[in-house]
Amino acid sequence: MNSDQLNGSSERIIGCALAVANTLGVGFLQKVYENALAHDLRKIGWPVAQQHPVAVTYDEVIVGSYSADLFVAQPIMVELKTVASLDASHRAQRLNYLADIRRRSEEARSAPT
Numbered sequence: 731m732n733s734d735q736l737n738g739s740s741e742r743i744i745g746c747a748l749a750v751a752n753t754l755g756v757g758f759l760q761k762v763y764e765n766a767l768a769h770d771l772r773k774i775g776w777p778v779a780q781q782h783p784v785a786v787t788y789d790e791v792i793v794g795s796y797s798a799d800l801f802v803a804q805p806i807m808v809e810l811k812t813v814a815s816l817d818a819s820h821r822a823q824r825l826n827y828l829a830d831i832r833r834r835s836e837e838a839r840s841a842p843t
Contacts, residue, residue, distance in 0.1 A: 731805050743802055746770040760812040764799055776803050786830060807831065
C-alpha cells in the first residue's frame, strides 16, 4: 500500500469513526464504538480484526503483549479512546505502538529470505 492509498484509507476510517460517534453520541463503553466502527468498515468490504494480539519483543524474546483495538486491511492499526480529552499517557501509548510497528517493519525488511 503506497502513501496515497494509505492516506485515502485513513481518511475513510476517520470518516466512518466520525459517523459512528455522531450517530451513537457520547456515554457508551469503548467496546460499543469499536463494534460499531468494525461493522461500518466491514460493510464497505474491508477486513477488520478486533482486539488483535501483538507481541512485544526485546532481544528476540517476547517480553509482553498488547491488543490493538482494530487492524483494518492489515497495515492500519486503529486505537480507540472514549475520553473527554487525550492526555500524555495516550500520546505515549500511541508513540510506543508506532515505534513497535516501525521496528517490526524494519526487521521484516532486513530478514533473510
